[in-house]
Amino acid sequence: MSDRPNILEAVRVTRRFGGLVAVNEVDFTIPEGSIVSLIGPNGAGKTTFFNVLLGIIDPTSGSVQFAGRRMIARPRRAGLESLVWVLPSIAVVLVGLALAAAGILGGAGIALAAVVAIGLLVATLLLAIVRPLWYQAFLVRLGIFRSARPNDMVQAGMGRTFQNIRLFKNMTAVENVLIGMHSRMHASPLDAFFSTRRGRREEAASDRRAQELLALVGLRGIGNELAKNLPYGDQRRLEIARALASSPRLLLLDEPAAGMNPKETLDLMKLISRLRADLGLTVLLIEHDMKVVMGISDRVTVLDAGRKIAEGTPEQVRSDPRVIEAYLGKPAA
Amino acid sequence: MTAPATSAEAPPARSLSGPAAQLAVQLALVAAVLAGAFAVLGPEQFINALTLGSIYALIAIGYTMVYGIIELINFAHGDVFMVGTFVSLALLGTLGFTAAVHDPLLLVVLLAGDFLVTMILLGVVGVVIERTAYRPLRTAPRLAPLITAIGVSFILQNLVQGVPPYFGYGPYATNAPQIFPTDAFLRVGGTNVPVLSLLILAVALGLMITLQLFVGRTRIGRSMRSTALDRDAAALMGVNINRTIAITFFIGSALAGAAGVTYGLQYGVTRFDLGFQAGLKAFTAAVLGGIGNTIGAALGGFIIGFIEVGAAAMGQARWGPAIVFGALVVVLVFRPAGLLGQQVGERA
Numbered sequence: 001m002s003d004r005p006n007i008l009e010a011v012r013v014t015r016r017f018g019g020l021v022a023v024n025e026v027d028f029t030i031p032e033g034s035i036v037s038l039i040g041p042n043g044a045g046k047t048t049f050f051n052v053l054l055g056i057i058d059p060t061s062g063s064v065q066f067a068g069r070r071m072i073a074r075p076r077r078a079g080l081e082s083l084v085w086v087l088p089s090i091a092v093v094l095v096g097l098a099l100a101a102a103g104i105l106g107g108a109g110i111a112l113a114a115v116v117a118i119g120l121l122v123a124t125l126l127l128a129i130v131r132p133l134w135y136q137a138f139l140v141r142l143g144i145f146r147s148a149r150p151n152d153m154v155q156a157g158m159g160r161t162f163q164n165i166r167l168f169k170n171m172t173a174v175e176n177v178l179i180g181m182h183s184r185m186h187a188s189p190l191d192a193f194f195s196t197r198r199g200r201r202e203e204a205a206s207d208r209r210a211q212e213l214l215a216l217v218g219l220r221g222i223g224n225e226l227a228k229n230l231p232y233g234d235q236r237r238l239e240i241a242r243a244l245a246s247s248p249r250l251l252l253l254d255e256p257a258a259g260m261n262p263k264e265t266l267d268l269m270k271l272i273s274r275l276r277a278d279l280g281l282t283v284l285l286i287e288h289d290m291k292v293v294m295g296i297s298d299r300v301t302v303l304d305a306g307r308k309i310a311e312g313t314p315e316q317v318r319s320d321p322r323v324i325e326a327y328l329g330k331p332a333a
Numbered sequence: 334m335t336a337p338a339t340s341a342e343a344p345p346a347r348s349l350s351g352p353a354a355q356l357a358v359q360l361a362l363v364a365a366v367l368a369g370a371f372a373v374l375g376p377e378q379f380i381n382a383l384t385l386g387s388i389y390a391l392i393a394i395g396y397t398m399v400y401g402i403i404e405l406i407n408f409a410h411g412d413v414f415m416v417g418t419f420v421s422l423a424l425l426g427t428l429g430f431t432a433a434v435h436d437p438l439l440l441v442v443l444l445a446g447d448f449l450v451t452m453i454l455l456g457v458v459g460v461v462i463e464r465t466a467y468r469p470l471r472t473a474p475r476l477a478p479l480i481t482a483i484g485v486s487f488i489l490q491n492l493v494q495g496v497p498p499y500f501g502y503g504p505y506a507t508n509a510p511q512i513f514p515t516d517a518f519l520r521v522g523g524t525n526v527p528v529l530s531l532l533i534l535a536v537a538l539g540l541m542i543t544l545q546l547f548v549g550r551t552r553i554g555r556s557m558r559s560t561a562l563d564r565d566a567a568a569l570m571g572v573n574i575n576r577t578i579a580i581t582f583f584i585g586s587a588l589a590g591a592a593g594v595t596y597g598l599q600y601g602v603t604r605f606d607l608g609f610q611a612g613l614k615a616f617t618a619a620v621l622g623g624i625g626n627t628i629g630a631a632l633g634g635f636i637i638g639f640i641e642v643g644a645a646a647m648g649q650a651r652w653g654p655a656i657v658f659g660a661l662v663v664v665l666v667f668r669p670a671g672l673l674g675q676q677v678g679e680r681a
Contacts, residue, residue, distance in 0.1 A: 054569065056565075056569070122457060122461055125460075125461055125464055125465075126457065126460065128464075129460065129464060129575065129576060129579045130576070131576075149568065149573075150565075150568040150569045150571075151568050151569075151571050151572055151573045151574070154569065154570060154571030155571060160569055162566070162569075166563055166565075166566040168558070168559045168562045168563060168566070168567075169562065170558075170562060171555075171558060171559065171562065175555055175558075178552075178555055179555055179556065179559045179567065179570050179572065180570050180571070182552060182555070182556055182570065182571050182572050183570075183571030183572075184571075185552045187551065187552050187553075188553075189553050189580060192547055192551035192552065192553055192554070193543070193547065199551070202552075203550070203551070203552070206552075242570065243570075246570065246571050
């Protein structure tokens with residue numbers, strides 16, 4: 001296990017909420033192709049840590065490297081970007097004023113300079129919204145670092161499911177899966193408006209792939225049902241299909257067995273193992289059901305009160321006195 | 334989690350709850366309202382009402398889209414429409430067209446260009462408004478962006494007035510060039526139908542159908558719907574929320590721009606405060622139809638057009654607004670979510 005490269009490396013991640021230290025200097029790595037579990041009693045900081053990994057909340061300190069790229073850390077020179085937006089227009093205004101003062105520019109010229117300045121301001125603003133790759137590269141060259149947002153993490157290859165089901169209830173099953181594919185599709189609004197061949201071909205290919213994914217998790221033939229009309233177990237599986245749709249390299253499962261009966265739990269364990277075997281996925285599991293955790297994990301990490309208190313194979317963790325203490329309390333003296 | 338085999342046996346429950354069935358029901362309701370209005374108003378007034386209704390509908394769709402995605406009542410939206418009327422007249426004025434154009438080819442080129450440029454410019458205006466005024470307040474309490482929207486409305490009104498005579502149009506009514514001949518009629522079954530009305534109706538319907546297909550069947554449309562349903566979950570599925578909201582503002586404002594062009598063509602006059610009245614009625618239309626639902630907004634727009642024209646036809650034009658808002662009250666008493674309100678996204 002240790003010979004494989006790590007797909008995710010979190011270094012000394014800390015997150016404070018006011019005086020509360022929810023996550024305290026946690027080092028955490030996930031080797032590529034493994035199934036790793038994160039457990040801990042309620043309030044241990046599992047969810048906060050999870051949210052930091054996903055880019056939902058920023059860490060107070062520490063950083064996360066994912067798929068070889070430093071994705072999450074404190075932002076650097078964040079204010080500089082707004083300067084990039086206004087500088088061209090300010091330059092035009094200054095040049096215009098200078099030329100006007102020198103008597104070179106008449107009234108019409110000043111009006112033109114004003115229009116150009118406003119146009120440039122609008123153009124840079126639109127650029128910042130569209131964020132083409134060359135613009136991002138330019139920001140990196142200026143030394144600006146922006147901590148990744150959730151959609152950036154998905155783009156980089158992280159998929160997730162939710163503890164309590166969060167499907168798009170008023171959309172059909174296929175559409176839910178297609179949303180998962182969003183970050184892997186490239187059709188622009190223009191492709192959509194003019195119904196270009198590229199756009200149509202991509203829609204058709206995505207639709208086929210969505211149907212395949214539904215079949216993979218065992219939901220063949222229900223593609224056009226609204227998500228809210230599906231039974232509970234199917235909704236859970238639809239969530240997994242949706243997470244798989246973004247072709248993730250790392251799949252984060254947040255309590256996937258919550259509310260399942262023993263038979264369903266067993267099937268879930270089989271599905272997770274199969275996903276690793278068939279798709280080469282790496283899985284990070286947050287789970288309360290110890291049978292699941294101990295049954296399929298290569299490695300288990302235990303958090304308590306924001307700190308990592310144990311890490312190792314399921315057997316090691318199970319017999320660790322600190323873990324037993326965290327879950328059951330100190331033995332009476 | 335059951336084995337894959339079992340769910341394949343599950344009967345595919347076909348019911349009235351599918352999205353296609355929902356759409357059919359809504360369109361049937363729209364058709365019923367249209368038929369009723371035709372019966373009451375008679376053909377000539379019906380055409381007038383449709384024309385006015387299309388303009389309200391185009392504005393109302395922008396209201397409803399923005400509300401659907403960020404739950405903001407964008408009070409500046411009516412003023413975006415007003416700016417659209419001015420952009421269109423400035424454009425045509427700059428090109429030197431102030432009267433009806435009778436060369437069909439030139440007319441088509443001019444109209445297409447006018448619509449395209451105005452819509453794109455207004456779309457950009459909408460995106461800039463969102464980026465500078467609303468995005469910084471996205472996590473603020475709801476009242477903050479609402480008041481900001483009123484501020485943006487004032488800014489737009491004052492920008493258009495400007496500093497006459499050097500810049501801007503001042504607080505006066507300004508003539509908009511009616512380049513489409515208003516005296517061209519088509520005789521349909523004993524009724525003279527103005528060709529301009531048909532054009533406006535065709536533009537409005539074309540834009541609405543395009544929008545419906547765009548939102549229903551494309552990647553960006555799906556990202557818009559998912560963001561409206563559950564913004565955080567959408568972000569976690571890889572949807573870029575900021576970009577999606579920007580696109581929504583672009584489309585909504587571009588439609589208001591199209592409404593501005595049609596308004597200028599039809600009524601030939603505009604003023605800086607046009608957006609207030611029109612915006613209020615379009616907002617009423619959006620609420621009447623069920624805010625968040627684009628078909629509902631279109632339906633609401635047409636209903637308001639029918640009521641206003643109907644009141645005018647009976648010589649009671651002054652009562653038009655009273656009946657409109659009265660109808661809103663009655664609908665909200667019996668259907669608080671609006672006529673087609675059931676489709677509004679429930680948050681997970």
